Amino acid sequence: MALTNDHTVKAFDEDLNRLRGLISEMGGRAEQALLQAMTALSKGDLDLAAQVVRDDKKIDALEAEVEQLTVQTIALRAPMADDLREMIAALKIVSVVERIGDYAKNIAKRVALMDQTRSIEAIPVLMSMSNIVVELVHDALDSFAARDAELAVRVTVRDKNVDDFYNSIFRTLVTFMMENPKYISESAHLLFVAKNLERMGDHATNIAEMVYYVVTGERMEERERGETPEESAAAEKEQG
Amino acid sequence: MTQEDLTITDPKMKAHGVNVFYGEKQAIKDVSIDVGTDLVTAFIGPSGCGKSTFLRSLNRMNDTVASARVTGQIELDGEDIYAPSMDVVQLRARVGMVFQKPNPFPKSIYDNVGYGPRIHGLAPSKADLDVIVERALVRAGLWDEVKDRLGESGTALSGGQQQRLCIARAIAVDPEVILMDEPCSALDPIATAKIEELIHELRGKYAIVIVTHNMQQAARVSQRTAFFHLGTLVEYGKTTDIFTNPRQERTKDYITGRYG
Numbered sequence: 500m501a502l503t504n505d506h507t508v509k510a511f512d513e514d515l516n517r518l519r520g521l522i523s524e525m526g527g528r529a530e531q532a533l534l535q536a537m538t539a540l541s542k543g544d545l546d547l548a549a550q551v552v553r554d555d556k557k558i559d560a561l562e563a564e565v566e567q568l569t570v571q572t573i574a575l576r577a578p579m580a581d582d583l584r585e586m587i588a589a590l591k592i593v594s595v596v597e598r599i600g601d602y603a604k605n606i607a608k609r610v611a612l613m614d615q616t617r618s619i620e621a622i623p624v625l626m627s628m629s630n631i632v633v634e635l636v637h638d639a640l641d642s643f644a645a646r647d648a649e650l651a652v653r654v655t656v657r658d659k660n661v662d663d664f665y666n667s668i669f670r671t672l673v674t675f676m677m678e679n680p681k682y683i684s685e686s687a688h689l690l691f692v693a694k695n696l697e698r699m700g701d702h703a704t705n706i707a708e709m710v711y712y713v714v715t716g717e718r719m720e721e722r723e724r725g726e727t728p729e730e731s732a733a734a735e736k737e738q739g
Numbered sequence: 740m741t742q743e744d745l746t747i748t749d750p751k752m753k754a755h756g757v758n759v760f761y762g763e764k765q766a767i768k769d770v771s772i773d774v775g776t777d778l779v780t781a782f783i784g785p786s787g788c789g790k791s792t793f794l795r796s797l798n799r800m801n802d803t804v805a806s807a808r809v810t811g812q813i814e815l816d817g818e819d820i821y822a823p824s825m826d827v828v829q830l831r832a833r834v835g836m837v838f839q840k841p842n843p844f845p846k847s848i849y850d851n852v853g854y855g856p857r858i859h860g861l862a863p864s865k866a867d868l869d870v871i872v873e874r875a876l877v878r879a880g881l882w883d884e885v886k887d888r889l890g891e892s893g894t895a896l897s898g899g900q901q902q903r904l905c906i907a908r909a910i911a912v913d914p915e916v917i918l919m920d921e922p923c924s925a926l927d928p929i930a931t932a933k934i935e936e937l938i939h940e941l942r943g944k945y946a947i948v949i950v951t952h953n954m955q956q957a958a959r960v961s962q963r964t965a966f967f968h969l970g971t972l973v974e975y976g977k978t979t980d981i982f983t984n985p986r987q988e989r990t991k992d993y994i995t996g997r998y999g
Binding site for chain 2: 504508577583717
């Protein structure tokens with residue numbers, strides 16, 4: 500396994516370790532951004548929300564650094580087999596983590612737009628949903644750090660829970676909007692928050708799929724995925 | 740050894756249970772491998788792994804080493820090349836060889852290429868030989884560079900040109916298989932690229948087997964790769980599979996630079 504078996508050229512191992520460190524740091528920051536954005540949302544904490552928006556620049560900078568290091572390593576070391584797969588995965592994973600950071604930023608930006616709505620019942624459910632998403636992102640990145648294909652598979656399976664949450668929140672919010680037309684604008688924002696969380700879950704799955712590829716050299720079988728309301732509606736339309 | 744992804748329906752050469760000994764020392768242990776007709780096959784592995792020894796057993800070049808002994812079966816088009824009835828000179832015309840260092844004869848460019856066809860009786864007349872020499876030099880990508888000085892000595896050419904001259908020499912006797920033992924290790928990157936391009940051009944006309952220490956080269960020029968280690972064939976598969984997802988830990992360690 501790559502972690503225990505060193506390259507003859509030590510500088511190659513140093514590059515790989517630096518790459519893994521950068522990805523780990525980037526993932527940690529994305530997780531933190533999500534946690535802080537959701538805290539800001541539930542508490543109406545505008546300062547914390549602003550901080551999430553500011554900190555996103557650091558995530559973007561880390562992505563650029565990983566991209567540069569990966570290109571450099573491919574050019575200089577000509578990696579093969581699992582090393583090559585790791586380079587490709589690193590490139591894809593950081594672009595996904597960057598997206599997760601953007602979604603967190605997007606949630607944080609909505610905090611200022613919806614200060615009357617903290618009594619909406621969907622918010623505690625969104626908090627539970629975001630806890631699962633944070634876990635998924637965390638485990639997906641852990642599976643990368645540990646080269647753990649089984650953990651990666653479990654992440655993709657658990658993403659179904661996030662999709663279920665999204666479907667349930669979607670219905671709750673639509674009902675709430677019909678009953679309280681006054682809060683349609685705020686509810687729409689919360690719907691976007693739910694959608695962002697659902698997308699982050701999908702991105703955690705993408706990371707897990709890349710980890711599976713790095714470790715095994717095979718593509719993960721297309722998982723059973725729960726459909727979002729949009730997808731069900733589209734499917735019904737096609738059939739009808 | 741894994742064999743799952745191998746689809747060589749029409750092997751040019753088949754080796755089965757081959758052992759090679761130098762005196763008491765066993766250099767190759769029970770190697771079985773099929774060489775595809777329309778394919779470039781690369782042998783890779785650390786120094787002393789036996790890949791060159793095995794390559795040399797494919798045209799009985801090991802016969803020239805007094806202590807060498809080969810057991811097992813090696814067939815060319817279904818014919819046992821170690822059978823007593825096999826004409827070794829004829830065999831080496833059918834299975835040509837290009838070596839690590841270019842070794843042109845100290846003769847003219849024309850004679851370097853024309854010598855083989857002449858002694859094998861392939862050219863009844865001077866005009867026939869002219870055609871054969873030109874065709875071989877064209878195929879070896881050297882014609883345009885030497886057509887106006889065919890009378891000059893082969894040794895006066897640059898290293899890369901000399902190596903292409905040696906390839907032209909191998910081609911001139913119309914072989915079925917060309918064995919290349921580290922053909923680019925003495926060449927600069929440009930000359931190397933020209934040889935690699937030539938290998939690409941020759942694919943399909945001859946079965947090609949190349950031994951190389953340069954794994955990027957194996958990856959670039961071959962469709963099948965065999966990894967040798969300590970005299971055994973560890974893994975043989977499609978080149979893309981070997982370099983992106985090898986099945987054997989030893990292969991992976993070698994190609995990723997964790998060997999040693």
